[in-house]
Amino acid sequence: MLTSTEIRSRFLEFFRKRGHAIIPSAPLVPLNDPSVLFNTAGMQPLVPYLLGEQHPAGVRLVDSQKCVRTNDIDEIGDNTHATFFEMLGNWSLGDYFKNEAIHWSFEFLTSKEEGLGLDPNRLYITVFGGNIDAPKDDETYAIWTKIFEDAEIKGERIYFMTADAKGKEPNWWSAGDSGPCGPDSEMFYDVTGTLNLGMTKEEYMAADDRQDVVEIWNDVFMEYLKEGGKVVGKLKKQNVDTGSGLERVTMVVQGKDNIFDTDLFEPLLSAIKESSTGNWDKKAARIIADHVRTAIFMIADGVVPSNTDQGYILRRLLRRAVGKANGLRLNLKSLSQLVSIVLQKYNGVYPELVLKKEHIEKIISEEETKFLQTLHSGSKELTKLVTHALLSPTVKKPITGQDLFKVFSTHGYPLENSIEEIETVILPALGNLSLSSQYFDKPQVVIDFSGEMKKHQAISRSGSEQKFKGGLADNSEATVRLHTAHHLLLRALQLVLGPDVHQRGSNITPERLRIDFACPQKMTDEQKEEVARIVNEKISEDLPVLKTEMSLEDAEKLGAEHEFGAKYPDRVTVYSVGPASATPENPKLSERFSIEFCGGPHVTHTGILGKFRILKEEASSQGVRRIKAVLE
Numbered sequence: 001m002l003t004s005t006e007i008r009s010r011f012l013e014f015f016r017k018r019g020h021a022i023i024p025s026a027p028l029v030p031l032n033d034p035s036v037l038f039n040t041a042g043m044q045p046l047v048p049y050l051l052g053e054q055h056p057a058g059v060r061l062v063d064s065q066k067c068v069r070t071n072d073i074d075e076i077g078d079n080t081h082a083t084f085f086e087m088l089g090n091w092s093l094g095d096y097f098k099n100e101a102i103h104w105s106f107e108f109l110t111s112k113e114e115g116l117g118l119d120p121n122r123l124y125i126t127v128f129g130g131n132i133d134a135p136k137d138d139e140t141y142a143i144w145t146k147i148f149e150d151a152e153i154k155g156e157r158i159y160f161m162t163a164d165a166k167g168k169e170p171n172w173w174s175a176g177d178s179g180p181c182g183p184d185s186e187m188f189y190d191v192t193g194t195l196n197l198g199m200t201k202e203e204y205m206a207a208d209d210r211q212d213v214v215e216i217w218n219d220v221f222m223e224y225l226k227e228g229g230k231v232v233g234k235l236k237k238q239n240v241d242t243g244s245g246l247e248r249v250t251m252v253v254q255g256k257d258n259i260f261d262t263d264l265f266e267p268l269l270s271a272i273k274e275s276s277t278g279n280w281d282k283k284a285a286r287i288i289a290d291h292v293r294t295a296i297f298m299i300a301d302g303v304v305p306s307n308t309d310q311g312y313i314l315r316r317l318l319r320r321a322v323g324k325a326n327g328l329r330l331n332l333k334s335l336s337q338l339v340s341i342v343l344q345k346y347n348g349v350y351p352e353l354v355l356k357k358e359h360i361e362k363i364i365s366e367e368e369t370k371f372l373q374t375l376h377s378g379s380k381e382l383t384k385l386v387t388h389a390l391l392s393p394t395v396k397k398p399i400t401g402q403d404l405f406k407v408f409s410t411h412g413y414p415l416e417n418s419i420e421e422i423e424t425v426i427l428p429a430l431g432n433l434s435l436s437s438q439y440f441d442k443p444q445v446v447i448d449f450s451g452e453m454k455k456h457q458a459i460s461r462s463g464s465e466q467k468f469k470g471g472l473a474d475n476s477e478a479t480v481r482l483h484t485a486h487h488l489l490l491r492a493l494q495l496v497l498g499p500d501v502h503q504r505g506s507n508i509t510p511e512r513l514r515i516d517f518a519c520p521q522k523m524t525d526e527q528k529e530e531v532a533r534i535v536n537e538k539i540s541e542d543l544p545v546l547k548t549e550m551s552l553e554d555a556e557k558l559g560a561e562h563e564f565g566a567k568y569p570d571r572v573t574v575y576s577v578g579p580a581s582a583t584p585e586n587p588k589l590s591e592r593f594s595i596e597f598c599g600g601p602h603v604t605h606t607g608i609l610g611k612f613r614i615l616k617e618e619a620s621s622q623g624v625r626r627i628k629a630v631l632e
């Protein structure tokens with residue numbers, strides 16, 4: 001039986017032998033697409049190349065891309081859904097098309113020597129049936145028909161699929177309202193082992209509904225361009241985007257009926273079960289395993305818990321895992337003890353996980369500690385609220401979204417935890433569930449809570465816009481000097497606190513600079529003194545400050561600091577500080593003290609800055625610290 005590691009390796013090697021360059025996974029957080037929080041598919045980091053830009057590795061690529069999807073978070077714990085997953089993908093950028101892609105898909109799935117060795121008699125195929133934008137895909141249907149005939153596979157097993165009653169196109173793929181798109185062909189596998197003689201289309205659709213067949217591969221033939229939700233024409237080059245989820249393929253290859261019994265999750269779940277001292281809840285354990293694994297990869301890619309964007313998702317996952325662990329009464333000091341188990345599975349594939357092990361454990365442990373305090377105070381307040389509402393001797397009061405938002409805003413107790421505790425703990429304890437349910441309208445509570453949250457966010461945004469403009473207030477001499485000092489400060493913080501410190505916001509006026517940066521705890525006096533010493537040392541060295549234009553790719557390879565999740569053009573400007581011998585003709589970027597993506601302006605050399613002094617270091621938000629400083 002193949003392990004998940006062997007499956008990944010076989011996939012990459014299979015396509016390498018067929019002229020594909022193996023490329024590394026992009027980070028979970030998209031570097032140049034602030035419209036999405038995470039890479040959710042293998043094609044996302046490659047969109048520029050699918051639209052015609054040349055990829056430095058060539059026209060045939062293969063990879064295993066790290067992905068996170070949160071739209072199915074409520075499904076986690078079932079047989080097939082995972083928040084973090086790896087998408088195996090092979091790509092043709094204007095090179096081969098349908099015939100080669102389909103033949104290689106079939107060969108890898110069924111070959112015992114080079115592929116997965118799956119039974120071809122258990123394969124079922126769906127093909128695009130046509131819509132107003134494109135005709136049905138007769139070519140793909142014909143290719144599959146010939147493959148099955150040559151392999152002497154009997155029975156009906158290839159189906160044209162068209163839009164359902166809700167307008168959903170089952171075999172048409174696009175990244176959104178704008179971008180490359182096209183028909184696809186999906187491969188399904190009979191996980192029961194009883195459907196090897198073929199089925200009618202109606203029988204197949206019923207089997208799909210029962211999850212007796214599971215999708216394991218998807219060949220997308222990108223030949224169209226969509227703008228504003230409409231197909232506007234064909235792409236200059238035809239592309240192939242193949243996707244196969246490692247977790248799901250591993251499940252099929254290892255003969256399991258769910259992803260959590262595979263070697264990707266089994267060691268983690270065994271550790272959770274061994275440490276559980278409460279009533280065993282299989283779904284809760286699966287949620288813990290999924291969320292901890294996802295958190296590890298997020299933190300390794302630079303995400304820290306916060307109340308916005310990627311940090312909010314991380315916080316939600318960790319807190320949900322902590323809540324479930326609390327219910328199972330795990331005999332662990334912290335969920336961070338599970339990190340080493342996950343790393344054992346991935347250390348040969350993603351060595352950065354091992355390098356950041358201590359940082360990952362620290363972030364998880366600190367967030368867990370904070371949330372356990374929240375759980376205690378929030379649960380106490382919630383019980384008081386519900387009991388008072390439902391057991392009032394006079395008039396019983398319905399529990400509203402406004403009530404739960406108050407618990408959230410006062411105690412930080414998430415809506416998800418409130419609902420779960422009301423439904424599984426408080427209402428059953430009160431006994432009369434039929435009476436209690438009349439006063440807890442869950443869908444309306446969610447709607448009302450969301451409305452309160454939007455009002456709160458609007459007020460917060462309005463206040464912050466009035467308080468801070470963000471960036472540079474002006475281009476005065478004083479502001480420009482502080483801007484350069486800001487670059488020195490960020491680098492000094494990284495040297496003192498660690499490489500995972502990154503800017504999360506800034507504001508510079510003629511009077512002072514302000515920087516918000518990712519850091520889970522308050523700085524010590526010694527750390528602040530050391531940061532100030534480094535900055536002043538670099539000022540006294542009178543280092544040159546140089547502006548250089550280069551490609552985005554080259555700037556990223558140099559490790560130039562840039563805004564988290566921001567979108568940058570193909571050519572960018574970077575400002576470097578040092579070394580002393582650097583000149584505009586030879587900036588010696590590999591020897592610099594500091595380098596950042598930046599539009600300027602800056603001073604030409606650090607010696608004119610004056611003395612740097614930190615005024616204040618304080619919390620900005622959860623996991624983010626703030627420093628205000630001046631030049632004297």
